[in-house]
Amino acid sequence: MHWKLGSVMIFCLASCTASDQGDAPQASTKGMMADHVQPTAEVYWNAVQYISDANGSREIIPENEAEWQRTAQAAQKLKQLGEDLKLTKYAANKGTDWKDFAQGLVDAAGQAEQAAQAHSPEKVLEAGGILYNVCSACHEVYMPAPGGLAPTDQSNPITSE
Numbered sequence: 261m262h263w264k265l266g267s268v269m270i271f272c273l274a275s276c277t278a279s280d281q282g283d284a285p286q287a288s289t290k291g292m293m294a295d296h297v298q299p300t301a302e303v304y305w306n307a308v309q310y311i312s313d314a315n316g317s318r319e320i321i322p323e324n325e326a327e328w329q330r331t332a333q334a335a336q337k338l339k340q341l342g343e344d345l346k347l348t349k350y351a352a353n354k355g356t357d358w359k360d361f362a363q364g365l366v367d368a369a370g371q372a373e374q375a376a377q378a379h380s381p382e383k384v385l386e387a388g389g390i391l392y393n394v395c396s397a398c399h400e401v402y403m404p405a406p407g408g409l410a411p412t413d414q415s416n417p418i419t420s421e
């Protein structure tokens with residue numbers, strides 16, 4: 261008896277979550293971006309920064325193995341998210357170029373991962389720029405209201421944390 265009740269509840273949990281997100285593919289893309297793609301990309305982008313301000317110039321780079329790992333893992337996760345974007349639930353009702361953009365994310369994230377594994381701040385910075393261009397390219401075509409096109413510069417209060 262117990263196991264049966266358990267599996268029914270698990271099933272309900274899964275289907276309830278799915279219906280909460282609605283059937284609209286765009287709705288789930290939005291959530292995926294806000295909850296996973298953006299925060300993961302930020303981990304990567306924040307890892308290496310050259311800052312020049314009133315206090316002069318300084319750089320932020322990963323300081324130990326754990327921080328390089330974290331950077332590489334963010335890239336790895338972005339690669340997986342790019343793969344996920346090719347799934348029907350995101351790709352439905354999109355043009356054929358959708359999967360090209362998603363593959364672009366996979367490729368850029370793969371390059372980003374290698375840069376982090378090479379422990380090269382310059383390469384991480386460069387790969388971060390390429391990554392950014394991939395985000396923007398897809399947004400230019402598929403974002404309903406591309407306000408400024410800057411993924412990190414969302415004025416929408418729902419996305420700012």
Ligand code: HEC
Nearest residue numbers: 286289290293294298301361362365395398402403411419
């Ligand atoms: C394959 C296409 C595609 C790629 C690649 C892509 N995005 Fe998106 N992104 C979208 C679409 C479509 C939306 C709009 C979703 C909506 O509002 O329905 C979006 C929306 C967003 C949003 C706004 C979410 C919100 O709450 O309104 C952020 C932030 C974002 N993307 C970040 C990124 C970042 C960062 C990258 C790159 C690392 C990226 N995206 C790569 C398709 C893509």
